[in-house]
Amino acid sequence: MNATANSTAHSTAHSTAHRRRGGTAEVVVPALPPIPSRFALAFSAGGRWAACLSAVGDRVTLERWNLARAVPSRRVFGGGTIASGSGRREPVDRHSRPLPLDDGRLLVVRAEADAHGAPAGHGTVVAAQAGHGGTTVGRSWWVPSMLAGYALASPGAPQTVVLVTVEDEHQSRIWELSLAGGTLEPVMAVPGALSGGVWLDGGRTLALDQATADHRADGIAVDLRERSWRRVWSVADATADRIVACDRRTRTLAVTTGRPGAEWTGALRIGLWSPGGGRVRFPAALNRPGTGMVPLTFDDTGAHLLVAEVAGAVSRLLVHTRADDRIEPVAVPPGTVGPPASWTGDRIHLRFSAPHVPPTLATAVVRGLVRGHRPPGAGWAPVRRAPDVAADWRTAELVELAGPAGPIEAIVYGGPRWRERRHLVLALHGGPLSAWRLEFEPLFQHLAAAGIAVVAPNQRGSTGYGARHLRAVIGDWGGPDLDDVVHLARGIALPRRDAGLAGPVVLGGSYGAYLALLAACHSPDLWSGCVALAPFTSAGGLYRDASAPVRDRVARLTRPDGGAGGDAEARAGRDVLRACAALTAPLLLAHGTRDEVIPVAHSRALRRRLLELGRTEGAGLDYLEADDGHTAIVQAWSPVLRTAVVRFCLAAGRIPVSTGEGR
Template identity: 35%
Template sequence: MTAPVITGTAGEETAHRSSETRRINFRFSRRGRYAACLSARGRGPLVPELWDLGGGTPVPMTLGQPAGESSWSTVVPTDGGRILLGRAQAGGVHRLLLITPGEAPAPMPTTFHGGGFRLVAGGPEGAAALAFHGAGEGRTTVWRVPAEPGPLEAVATVPAVLGGGVWLDAFGRRLALSRHGDEPGTVVLDLADGSLSPLQGLAGGEHLLLAAPRGGVLLTTLRHEGAYRLGVRGTDDDGPTVFPRPLNEIDGAVTPLAFDPEGRRLALLVTRGVRSHLLVYDLTTEEIREAALPAGALYPSAHWSTAGLHVIHTTPDRPYAPLTVLNASGAPATRRGGERAAARARSYDGPGGRIEAVVYGDPARSRQVVLALHGGPEAAWQLSFDPLFQQMAARGIAVVAPNQRGSTGYGAAHRDAIRGAWGGPDLADILHLGRVVGAGRGLGASRPMLYGASYGAYLALLAVAADPHLWSRAAVVAPFLSGRELYTDGPATVRAMLDRLGGLEEITDDELGPRDLLRLAGRLRLPLLVVHGEHDDVIPVSHSRRLRDRLAEIAPPGAELTYLEVTGAGHDPLTGRDAHLVRDRLVHFLGTGSARWS
């Protein structure tokens, strides 16, 4: 039955859920005095949240009225302690509001219709941000957004599609941008006259990542022999960029975060398996040291000012929040302990090598256990706060969230193992883990359950089809039917991913055969919950509808399907306005096996 998700009581986890906080879309102000994000507490809507990083422990302040922002809304803090809110509305409309603590939001007079829209913090004196809006025919209009309520000023309309945004001076005049299209590269927008010119000194294919205007240092990247290298050069250097060996031999996935104000040190986010590491590279000595952080994950954004290095950090028991890691004296900061269920990393022996997983609770002794499969497929679970896993843990459900073959963070061989073999090595890993976890629970214990979203939903249903007797039930969000069906129905970005990762190639040399869920529907012989957003623009909702109709047609023995289509939701209904309702239904189904809600 197609219906919106409905509400109800969830019993034992109600108190836990009422104080739960999630935060998304973090930004820093130009000089780093403030950070802002969208935050939702418990059942409440997403609202703008401002953090003062000026001293002591950062404390959040909720600003504006709870209008229920979407995850597409943008928040940009100003160095004056305000928030510029870009509110995304239906039909591709964006409205700007300036929010001052203690005052009602002030609407800005300009509304943007259609096209790409984004905000870059900072600008000339008196500006809160620059607004970039697609003007059609490959053109972009740039607007100066004032830090006080008032009209916007059109700075320039340029014949290019522009992305990124790195300030090259301390006065907000010169902004480096990525130009897309026929002539890609790094260009500089001069706000004094609206001109656009190439950034001098870069080699072909070299792109700017970060700048330290006071120190006159630039960080670039250049693809070389199939991998990206990080390069360092001076703003006024005439010679080639230097690619330091220590900087390019770091083990793990490296994301540059920020220069210190003088351009002498560089902060790097390094992902290894399920956790993030914060490394600091000294440009003079080429030494690298690691900052002390609790095991967790870092948001890929930071700001380094004279007050210290500000990062956004999370652990499984604490949501994302700003943290000053290195203060003015260079000493590492500490962070208070969490208030929710903790998780740990655990390794399992798999058919193709080690499989690392994030584990909540005791999979052997808990009343129930669920294997949770991430989307992607080029993705991975990390030691970060997850409201759904917290709610499962509160209900007494142990969680094993594995990074099976195909996941990122474990080297190219692990990541590429499923290239041209979707539902092959990764499915073998999940079936193996299901047997290991099930055997560890002993005779008479409930069998493991499955949960998955997007690609993880597809993989979870394949695992059910491969061995229905291994599992007790499965709950999935936004599954697709097969790579071929998704290629026919999906958007261009998804088709490009399928081409790149070999998602159209079929496996035919084993007992399961081609990984098409319509063909395998007769093997889905256990209780299933299928959730899909009505307006999913990544995996069309028609895929779940067709699976629902196929199961209703053939009625395989033991199959009990509950189909929930979330009205108005997109690809991830767990982050939308009705996210708490979706989580309630998922956890209730996994906890009871029943679709009935009381």
């Protein structure tokens, strides 16, 4: 986007939110630059190249980064097409997985979807390279059976390239791709769903994660020459054991283990395993109680392991020295860092995001590690050449608010006088075991551009604040976390009422939408509106209606019966369908017809119940359905949905709630 467009959008955002037409106030949603996203980041085996997908609206492009330069340079691939049935189409979409090769070429693995976005059961592999006129598509290969897939390329030359495909939950297949010969040949089938992947040598032996239908996950080694596989490590039948990184000099693996769901609770253990070295070692520095560390990658020497750690709403970057089990920090700006990562020489490349920085590639320069006489020096350079990063996005600050059981950290948009903004949204994250992170949030950017203050708290149940804070809601959904939300709302709403300002709008997605509805039902006087994106109406109802993986998670995080006791939930006021008679705030309810996590029937039942109680659609009740999945609705990917949310929040406090005698 050019500077003129940025300036226009910025001035529009500061214009009045309400205009007069015919004596009535019309809500005007300010224009905003297109919201970017960058995902599916991957590195070449030698660390010289990176590739990712970038999407703005419905347009998805392929990017390649040259990491050999002091400042990584970016090139957008565009213009190529591949054969698809009777026509042609772009080589990438949101379902694609790119992989840069050491020679600069790119592979793109694409699991095809049908007209409704569901897996079509087959896929395509495309080889592309940059040409003077855009992308040159060298070859493409059709894969007859594939629900998901990705490519892996070995270190060294010539590179061995394999394609890993998941055919169903019971079987995966490994293929060998010859770019020189133009062939894609099946090598072997492996039971279970395969994921991840590190090379143990120059191109013969591959280590992968194997998940079986009973949700057990183990690490396996695949010998491509012998066409055989064997389990290389497993802690116990009840644990999910995964391979994260490999030091190929010593064939040492960095692994994680924990019971299913440990990644939500921060209880993953990090281990190091070497062939012939016996049991996995769990270094003390990598497994300190109360820390949520995730291993990322080894350096060139294998002496150091890069680790990311969640510390509240921000990430920390740490270096573990294997020789003396020492942890040292690498300075990074406030924000979030995460996998994947590449460490070559003194340069670390990884994903970075902050409230005003859409996800991008960042570089940290570390020095002094080999000498060991001082902590890593730091030079930090998020790539700022991409137009989405250069845009003038709103920033946010971390604020500590008083809660009923202790301080609650919140991410706040709106400046130091956010409490005095005319409009204010209290945003609740999903999960329940999740958290808001100090990263780019497109919906928050749109709200902030419209002059709306946003407060995003990490109430009890949020990850990154220790076991006590997190475990408070396990088995008690809508208990301590609801207490925190209502307490925060009361502290915000009452002073605003005294100043003649409307109360906050409570907004949430998924579990956060369920919690928002409970808050609006239990304390109706505090809110000027409620936005529920893909909610469920009770834990028991979700357990009854959802797919098996969701049922398993509900069962682990509620009661042993999965929260199926409807009467108990009703008595506790945690069944939205029974509690919604008390709801007086205007409500915006949105759900996807293809929601694979929370069935759309939950929102339809709530809408039907509110109409029975006397609500009038269009006057205090807005109901939206979209032909989309869970994530698209919860994150308000659609510009239409995002604009509807902003318009609703601007109008909240002025919308009369119409009810009939049935109320």
